[in-house]
Amino acid sequence: MTATRPPKATRREWFGLAVIALPCLLYSMDLTVLNLATPHLSADLEPTSSQLLWIVDIYGFLLAGCLVTMGSLGDRIGRRKLLLIGAMAFGAASVLAAFSTSAAMLIAARAVLGIAAATLAPSTLSLIRNMFLDERERTFAIGVWIASFSAGGAIGPLVGGVLLTYFWWGSVFLIAVPIMALLLVLGPIYLPEYRDPEAGRLDIISAALSLVSVLAVIYGIKQAAEIGFNWVTLLSVATGVVFGAMFVRRQKVLREPLIDLELFRQPAFSAALAVNVIGFFVAFSAFLFIAQFLQLVLGLTPFEAGLWSVPSGLAFVAGSMLTPLLVKGRRPTSVMATGFLLAAAGFLVLTRAGELATLPTIIIGYTVFSLGLAPVFTLATDMMVGSVPPEKAGMASGIAETSSEFGGALGIALLGSLVTAIYRSRVNNAQLDGMPVEAVEMARNTLGSAVTAARQIPKENGDVLLMIAQDAFAGAVTWVFAVSAAFALLGALLTVLAIGRRHPGSRSSRARGHRTKWGKSGRNA
Template identity: 55%
Template sequence: MTTMTPTRAGRREWVGLAVLALPTFLVSLDVFVLILALPKLSQSLGADSTQQLWIMDVYGFMIAGFMVTMGTLGDRIGRRKLLLIGATAFGLASVLAAFSTSALMLIAARALLGIAGATLAPSTLALISNLFTDTRQRSLAIGIWAGCFTVGAIVGPMVGGVLLEHFWWGSVFLLGVPAMVLLLVVGPKLLPEYRNENAGRLDLVSVALSLVTILPAVYGIKELAREGVHVVPVASLLIGLSFGVVFVRRQRILQDPLIDLTLFRARAFTTAIGGMCAFTMLGGTTMLFVAQFFQIVLELSPVGAALALLPGMLASTISFLGAPILARRIRPATLIATGLAGAIAGFLLLTQVEAGAGPVIPSIAFAITCLCGGPLITLGTDLVVGSVPPEKAGSAASLSQTGNEFGYALGIATVGTLGNAVTRSRLADAVPAHDAFASGMHAVSGLAALVLAAVAYFVLRHLRHI
């Protein structure tokens, strides 16, 4: 009896990965350049505070709402085909955003960018699983893919600053157009097509249910974090959860569901998605508090705060690339759990940072959490994609990315609310404002350390065979 061994990728596949890295990099870049452009475009278009929030948030809402649908759609019509359609739409929407003449037009363009962006992450990740069938090479490829997100976060503010200094605000939206054109030209030549021939028809009722589940839920969570407990965000969250129950029930009876719920029976799949969601929830919220600590407590400028966060971003990139290489000698479960132990140490170090401290210690502590969280993100993503049949890789990739979107929003709404509550409580006790905010950051960091200890336990328990 002979066994088939995975074919090792050659030069063509690695060049194909470089092509797939382009949209991944640009999706991240698009978020961070807008933060810098918002003041100028708001003044130019006369956007009020509510419109500014929608300009920022509608992109993330659309990505979260459509990612599950797009991941499953790619499995059905072809992952390369969906990627190229999405790249075309992203390029056109970028031009529309750049030349918007009103705030409402820009909001609509950002919504289209979000829908187009929802096709890119699951398509690129699923295509990586097709290009790299060798486990070690696939892990490294996913590490490079994940590293592009942090590279975009590093490069985005710098490139955006240069463009805004020399050109009009719309120039930041045109950054992605040449790259999308390049993807459309070389993608058909370098990227393989893959579709599940037995996937069945796309259930449009499930698509609608997924949208009315995710969009109201994400909106409700974000508004609860921003405005506190009010009727509209609570009602929105309850509506999303109610439709979510209907959605899950429908998936259980369909022959060709939008989401195959049986995927969650695999411990590796469920543990990896749950762990990454938890880390995104805690890490994203902590990053927000650390960034505010630099500006509010240490009174650094926005550029100074960005520079203080830069070591963490660089550490993430190094970790994403290094974790797959270390996993060749160390069992992934052990490597992930050890990394989480290091991240816990970084969070605990943040709990010791006082208001009078300089930027060095909090910057180092944040970098430690980023460096040590890398194995969970890179190897966890590989576990999610690698633990499902090839025909369901797109669906699995979309679930992984949607979990991250939900994790960040949920973290801001819950963990962030806890931190703000601690800050307000300390202020009520007549504690100086800087010390009160530091206490809020301590609470967030301490909770992150506690929850990640539980995640490390489940990783060792459920992934010990990996």
């Protein structure tokens, strides 16, 4: 029996894709602009060091913890409905954050922003799965989706820098208001509604177990990146694992689970999930260390660092948009493996940064690995949402986004710990005789502390201390980029061995597999 060819997207779907890009831009912009505003809001609100950490981290914690729940909730109440609810909440919380009069108020606003943001990525990605049933069109649409995140990350520091030049720190949060207002107007016009007609009620206990599990693991990993692995961080991760095991056990006995464990028995889904984790493992840590290198070693301002990060953002956008052309006539796995190899080449260029310490070296390596990873993320995401039927797309989207957050946090923690260990070893082995003891102790903690210490002592000693710390940091990140290159090569190998052997050869075969295993699929407007 010949499989029916999936219908092509209409003009409404393509206009809807442009609407979907709006919250994706904002999603990543909100992650970047706060870094620029932190010194200004610190001077105004005078938060304690603990409060400042929560202002920065609470958004990401609750975002990661709520992704799975929000993805499954969208399957039940409707993806468009959840997206619009999240847009209203995000806009209102942005106003609250902008006009916060205390650190506690800003922390609460950032918490609501994190929960609201968790509705955006799963809802938009699952809507794409329903709007674009033709796989070539869906690959292009997912490329646009990922490019929107990249574009938001690139323009966030630029827009934030301009706003902070002319307005108060709260203005960076008000960027969200017109974007969300436009989404609320255009969403009901161009975005179709879709829900799983057979989905049951959301299991609150499963949602709570999922939240605690993800929060505990992410918190432990992030703390390990800041203070190293100790009994507190290990206990946090262990607690998350225990709650995760309780969550999985509960899903096995529920008639309507929050996550259908059958998803992980789909070879294409589970293999693409692993590849996605590896990709974000190397990407997030590189983003962090390059930003530090540009500012603390090369001496650029945050705005200048953001400006010089634009080429990598544009490369990411270009790689995402070109992916549908790259897979035309080629197996997706070969394109992904090639992307990992290109990323490894970019990381190898970055290993020269410690020796050359030049801006062009950093920008070239940054741009090359971004160009290589873009097709990896696009196709891995496409495989994850494409290997399940439309009615399971919200669930799959939530899992995909959670894997991205987990991979990124794990990379920052493990590779960050490696940077810290090498940096401290190099500083301890340096000749620091005659330096003030307090300044040396500060310098041994982090490069940022070394910069502060160098400003507090006589210029001659300060210049020497700063040079030693910068060389130590450059040497440390050189090792991290070498490790990242090795993980990129591992990603290429895993893509070929795990996905290449399991991923079905034809798109029509996947469509037939969906109808036999999961039931009839299609678009529900």
